[in-house]
Amino acid sequence: MFPERFSNLPAYAFPRLRSLVDAHAPGGAVLHMTIGEPTHPFPDWVGDVVAEHAHEFGRYPPNEGTIELRQAICDWTQRRYGVTLEPERHVMALNGTREGLYNAMMALCPEEKAGGRPVVLLPNPFYQVYMVAALSVGAEPVLLPATPETGHLPDFGAVPEAVLERTAVVYLCSPSNPQGAVASDAYWRDLIGLAERYDFRIFADECYSEIYRGTPPAGALNVAHVMGADPERVAIFHSLSKRSNLPGLRSGFVAAGPQSMARIKQLRNYAGAPLPLPLQRVAERVWADEAHVEENRRLYAEKYALADSILGDVPGYVSPEAGFFLWLPVEDGEAAALKLWCETGVRVLPGAYLSREVAGHNPGQGFIRVALVAPKDEMARGLGALRDCLYA
Ligand SMILES: Cc1ncc(COP(=O)(O)O)c(C=O)c1O
DSSP states (O other): OGGGTTOOOOHHEEEEEEHHHTSSSSSSOOEEEESSSSSOOOOOHHHHHHHHHHGGGGGGOOOOEEEEEEEEHHHHHHHHOOOOTTTTTTEEEEEEHHHHHHHHHHHHHSBTTBBBBBBBEEEEEEEEEHHHHHHTTEEEEEEOOGGGGGGGGGOOSSSSSSHHHHHHEEEEESTTTTTOOOHHHHHHHHHHHHHHTTTEEEEETTTTTSSSSSSOOOOOHHHHHTOOOOOOOOOEEEEHHHHHOOOGGEEEEEEEOOEEEEEHHHHHHHHHOOOHHHHHHHHHHHHTTTTTEEEEEEHHHHHHHHHHHHTTTTOOOOOSBSSSEEEEOOOOHHHHHHHHHHHHHEEEEEEGGGSSOOBOOOOTTEEEEEEEEEHHHHHHHHHHHHHEEEEE
């Protein structure tokens, strides 16, 4: 009576963490450094915009987003990436990127590729929706290690030709969760080149693109544009959750070639969950404002500096290039997370909960993920306790 295809899914990371630690008393004041829920302030006018448009809760929202919101998104991609997109053909509003990353697969993955079952390539560790999306369309997920040895991004050059031929979709997260690694212009160029050669699509999960230090990360859209690649090759996914500290707004967008977009929109007409109109109005205003994003980056810069000062000399410590996670090497992530909880009350996520074992090796096993989202003074306490407990 139930589908087999999801039978091997492990429990989601957070229930797994609860099973690991909740039977034990915390060894100090509880501090959550697990979930990547931003806590910096969002613009204070957000509530006013909702109130101003509250009467529009009485209307069905347009599935693809209002034209004004799509225009604001196109203005943003123009400013950020120097690429001109058309609101009617190239972009669609999402109810957060997670649903978009899932639904784009439903809309765009073919039943067959090169006479066989299509392959979806994903990094390992990875954001968990990628795997479920691949399984939902009956594709074969192929996990590529993203480890210190590969610069924390998958080595697509190492994928066998027979696999590339069957590849229909590649998920790539840059800046990456959990490692905070950034795909360079050259990296994107190589991947898009492979996509052109082997006829696959790239789903670029760029929801951390605005949390960076120094130079803004390259994006798949502008690299593909400069290369003159087929516009259908790349779909980019962006979010207000991290950029603007609005995870509860559930607002993001996907931008892609016109044919891909038409397919995604068509499916959405049947089965989509569009963003309520007053929230679309908020999103429109938020994409148009950069002042709060700059302030957000400044606050994260302080946190990176704090993490560097507390953990900088830990062997194997890599200061994240972007995003808001530390991916810290330990002997065993589960044992470390449990010890930390029992001795200090600090809660972190075992790396293996974000990755899968392939050929007897789980690339997340020797790591913990630490979210840099708590207020700075709490973070200082948490990171200090973590250092004393795990690296003394
Ligand atoms: C890598 C990655 N992609 C996508 C998302 C989804 O974000 P949202 O649905 O809030 O836009 C997250 C959220 O944590 C994430 O870490």
